[in-house]
Amino acid sequence: MKKCLIIGYGWLGKPLVHSLLKEGNEVWATTTLEEKGAEMLKNGINPLVLTSELGQITWKNNHILDFDVVILLWPPFDQVLPSMKTVFANLRFRTLVFTSSTGVYFSSNAPITEESPIDLTHKAAMMELLIQDHIDSKVVILRLAGHIGPGRHPLNFMLRSQKPLSNGDAVVNLVQQSDMIQAIKLATTIDFPGGIYNVCAPEHPTRTEYYGGLAKKWLNQGLQIASGNIGKLIDGTKITRESSFEYSHSITDIDELDFIKDNI
Numbered sequence: 001m002k003k004c005l006i007i008g009y010g011w012l013g014k015p016l017v018h019s020l021l022k023e024g025n026e027v028w029a030t031t032t033l034e035e036k037g038a039e040m041l042k043n044g045i046n047p048l049v050l051t052s053e054l055g056q057i058t059w060k061n062n063h064i065l066d067f068d069v070v071i072l073l074w075p076p077f078d079q080v081l082p083s084m085k086t087v088f089a090n091l092r093f094r095t096l097v098f099t100s101s102t103g104v105y106f107s108s109n110a111p112i113t114e115e116s117p118i119d120l121t122h123k124a125a126m127m128e129l130l131i132q133d134h135i136d137s138k139v140v141i142l143r144l145a146g147h148i149g150p151g152r153h154p155l156n157f158m159l160r161s162q163k164p165l166s167n168g169d170a171v172v173n174l175v176q177q178s179d180m181i182q183a184i185k186l187a188t189t190i191d192f193p194g195g196i197y198n199v200c201a202p203e204h205p206t207r208t209e210y211y212g213g214l215a216k217k218w219l220n221q222g223l224q225i226a227s228g229n230i231g232k233l234i235d236g237t238k239i240t241r242e243s244s245f246e247y248s249h250s251i252t253d254i255d256e257l258d259f260i261k262d263n264i
Contacts, residue, residue: 001025002188005048005065007087008073009040011152012099016071016181017045023185028067032057050087057083059090067093069188072131076123081130088134095138095194097187098131099180100124102143102173102198102234111235114143114196128196138194140187142180145200145234148251149177153258155211155219164224168208170231175201176249186245193242200236201251207231210251218254 004020006013006029013029020027021044028046031037037047049060056079070093074080104118104125118125128141146154154174158165183199186192205213208225215223239245 002068003066004028004069004071004188005067005091005093006030006071006073008071008075009036010073011149012147012177012180013073015150015177016073016184018043019181019185021045055079056086058086063090065091067091069093069095069097071184071188072096072098074127076127080123081126084127084130085134093137095140095188096131096135097140097142097184098127099184100128100141100143102145102200102232104128104143105232105234107230107232109229109233111233112198113235114198114238140192140194141196142183142187142239143196143198144180145173145175145198145236147177147180148174148254148258150255151258152177153214153254155214155223158211158223159215159219159221164226165207165211166226167228167230168212168225169206169227169229171204171206171233172210172251173200173204173232173234174251175199175236175247176251176253178249179247182248183239183245186243197239197242198234198236199239200234201247201249202236203251204233214254 001024003026006017009029009031017027017029028048030048030050032050032052037049040047050057051060070091101124104122105112105116106119131139212223212225215221
């Protein structure tokens with residue numbers, strides 16, 4: 001059993017918390033809403049309340065908190081860097097897992113590995129650097145590809161934009177929510193090595209093949225797609241070589257409801 005703190009109780013954080021609870025872990029999660037804290041308690045989750053002042057997030061109560069594992073699921077936002085410094089100042093832990101993004105990489109026609117150059121002006125890259133500069137404990141950075149799963153799929157945005165999809169010859173880089181959760185949980189174990197890992201399904205159809213096919217199959221409508229091949233091909237195999245992790249769910253293993261509800 002581990003004492004875990006989840007910072008970011010949203011689309012990915014909620015199912016992650018419940019998966020950790022099922023395995024007998026002591027789980028805490030942050031929230032900025034008092035009423036949400038009461039709901040979390042009913043579900044066996046220990047809430048920790050954060051407050052926001054001028055966009056910067058801080059602790060409501062200024063106590064030093066000890067955990068075995070801290071999992072940071074925050075996406076980039078305007079005041080994320082000072083917020084991270086403030087939140088980390090009150091935490092003690094053995095392992096930090098941060099879910100970054102493959103968006104930190106530049107476009108490239110060659111396969112992109114963890115050694116490929118990154119855009120240091122990308123906010124997620126800045127978050128990575130802050131963690132590497134300020135955290136002495138073991139750090140695992142998981143660069144997640146595009147998210148798909150219950151109530152979430154990029155096709156939603158494409159259809160709403162009413163603009164042609166660009167670069168139809170470029171490939172997709174996606175990963176299922178369930179595989180993300182398994183990768184995060186594995187990263188919290190003692191034997192998992194620290195470092196940076198891409199988490200991206202090994203399937204890379206073109207944008208035309210994937211999104212065009214899904215629009216026809218599930219929504220019975222066409223999708224305007226422009227030619228072009230500016231994109232990325234994310235290599236997510238390092239985590240499978242250096243640990244017991246395996247990708248278990250295909251990016252085509254989806255449900256019609258994923259295209260109807262935007263639970264983001």
